[in-house]
Amino acid sequence: MSRLLPGVIAMAAIVVASNILVQHLLGPWLTWGAITYPISFLVTDIMNRVYGPAAARRVVLAGFVTGVLCSLVAAGMDKTTLRIAVASGAAFLSAQLMDIAVFNTLRKYNWWLPPLAASVVGSVVDTALFFSIAFAAQLAVLFPADDVSWANEPVRLLGLGPVLPLWISLAAADWLVKFAQAILALVPFRIVVGNLIQRRAQIH
DSSP states (O other): OGGGHHHHHHHHHHHHHHHHHTTSEETTTEETHHHHTTHHHHHHHHHHHHHOHHHHHHHHHHHHHHHHHHHHHHHHTTSSOHHHHHHHHHHHHHHHHHHHHHHHHHTTSOTTHHHHHHHHHHHHHHHHHHHHHHHOGGGGGGOTTOOOGGGGSEEEGGGTSSEEEHHHHHHHHHHHHHHHHHHHTHHHHHHHHHHHHHHHHHHO
16 A cells, blocks of 8 residues: 555645635636646556556545545535535546546557546546536536526637537636646656656566
């Protein structure tokens, strides 16, 4: 378990930071949490490459538990709603497990393909689940106490495209950040994985 501790700590730190930073806007479509959260896919992919899928799942579970605790604290402070908490937990767990599955399927290919494909697919799952569960008007019947009418106001997609509910622009901007970070994360992935594998070889 000690070998996974850095990954567990990193994942927990990312989840906590993202839960705090999501409350602060970064332009009309994003929050600061959108910048920190995608790093969770990098942590999962590093754990998967170096220690295998079972270890990566343990790190993800630690992140999920941390997220649930953050939601409980935020709910007690009236900083979140049940609907957003459910959306966040479902999206995180589903997306990270999908990331692990895709990575594992592709792990025998070029070093850059598994983390890139896994992060992109995981990001699609995460964004689609979170924003639809949290804000789609069609699911309002499941959460009658949560008013999300503001998220369904018609606006141009990212201020430029067709008129759609606001939450779709929020989702699109969020996914674009995740996609960009999936590409940028290839550099630290290569460096950290190389260092960890070298260290394990020296120990053994």
